[in-house]
Amino acid sequence: MEKVGIIGSGLMGTGIAFVVARQIEGETVVVDVDEKILEKSRRTVEGLAARAVEKGQATQEEAGKWLKRLNHTTDRSDLKGAAFIIEAVPEDLALKCRLFTELSEICAQETILASNTSGLPITQIAAGARHPERVIGTHFFNPAPVMKLVEIVRGYATSETTIQKTRGFCSRLGKESILVEKDYPGFITTRIGNGYLAEALRCLEEGVGSAGDIDKGCRLAYNYPMGPFELMDLVGLDTVLRVFESLHQVYGERFRPSPLLRQMVSAGRLGRKSGSGFYNYAKKEKGA
Ligand SMILES: NC(=O)c1ccc[n+]([C@@H]2O[C@H](COP(=O)([O-])OP(=O)(O)OC[C@H]3O[C@@H](n4cnc5c(N)ncnc54)[C@H](O)[C@@H]3O)[C@@H](O)[C@H]2O)c1
Incomplete structure (x- = not known):
């Protein structure tokens, strides 16, 4: 059973959490700094699951399974053991850099750390991480449950293995991906x-x-x-x-x-x- 982490449960983190819980069997850990924000995010995901049932896209039982996979928490150490973590905190370089340094202290060497930044340099976000070769950009679009594309961004140190694993992960989420070869701000x-x-x-x-x-x-x-x-x-x-x-x-x-x-x-x-x-x-x- 695979564990996936989402950090930041605002607009994008909530949509991405829904997609991950729907597509990946295992635990989806959603981390934010505020209980109230997490509660709002959980309710939004419940609404998305209920709508999928109404539209005939899933049975009640399937939607129930998606919701059971979700673990909303303010405790970042719950991310321990995750194979893949997607960061979706506000578009602030200093905040993201700090977070990636802290995440690499919690996570195993194999964990892929992905940023949903809209355009900040992945190379700079990765600079403080213990394994910058495992840091990558995964730019989802809003609303994440609907939009097909993920823009995958190669940082200066991102390894080929990380890129291939990320492409595979995105296709398991039902997404199409494009690869941004050079880490220029704003990507494509x-x-x-x-x-x-x-x-x-x-x-x-x-x-x-x-x-x-x-x-x-x-x-x-x-x-x-x-x-x-x-x-x-x-x-x-x-x-x-x-x-x-x-x-x-x-x-x-x-x-x-x-x-x-x-x-x-x-x-x-x-x-x-x-x-x-x-x-x-x-x-x-x-x-x-
Ligand atoms: N809004 C969009 O349409 C869109 C589209 C694509 C990409 N993005 C990118 O996605 C990222 C998130 O954007 P958003 O619109 O979801 O922002 P948002 O403000 O809706 O959500 C950010 C969340 O991060 C949480 N947060 C802040 N600091 C945190 C920390 N240290 N640990 C855990 N959680 C923390 C906040 O409480 C908030 O819930 C940004 O980088 C943004 O550029 C946004």
Whole structure:
């Protein structure tokens, strides 16, 4: 029986935990710093399992098995013995570096330590780990139970064995993967995606169109499932801002964080998770 660990049970950690518990027989250990966050995460996973039953994707018995595999805990030492650990804490390089150093003290030499960072350098995250050859990027997409792709990122020291094992693990999760050969910030998808988001923010700030019309335009013109402002609200504007800040440090002007985005984060308008962002979710009405 394989043990898998998820550290950080926010938006991404919760979705990834559901996918792991659904696909991998064994224990899924979910670690966070706060009992209340863990409780919310557990309820979300229960909701996802119930929806899978309603949609006829699983029987009640199967969904029950998924939930039994989950162990929500604030005790990081419960990760001991895990074959694979996926980190999904906030997009903060210092925090992730610290965590990887601590994780490599708890875990066996064979454990693969993966980061779900949207674009921070895996090589830097791995620098303090005891076995950097076992550190890798696994960038899942939101919502993790639905989105097919995992972007796998090779750090400078990541071994070929770690890459092959990670590819195998992702396919057992039912995911498609691509390999980012060079550990450049933003990898492939975040670098391209944030270029698009930056231009959408500039259009809004310059008054070229409303958020609603820019979103509708992008959805219909490019056949995207959602427009840039709907996407940022889903991701969380705090996370979007942090990603812009890290890309700006490396690539310069083209990723300078938009003043509007900064203001919205300062005002606590973080998107869906806070009830309002570019759109207002509490009242279920749209309008920037
Ligand atoms: N939001 C998205 O759409 C998205 C998509 C892809 C990747 N990501 C990346 O995934 C990571 C997590 O993003 P998120 O949106 O889930 O963030 P989030 O803020 O929703 O969740 C982060 C969780 O980590 C917990 N945490 C903080 N410090 C911790 C610690 N020391 N130990 C254990 N838990 C800790 C927090 O309590 C919180 O529950 C980030 O690196 C982000 O860039 C996010």
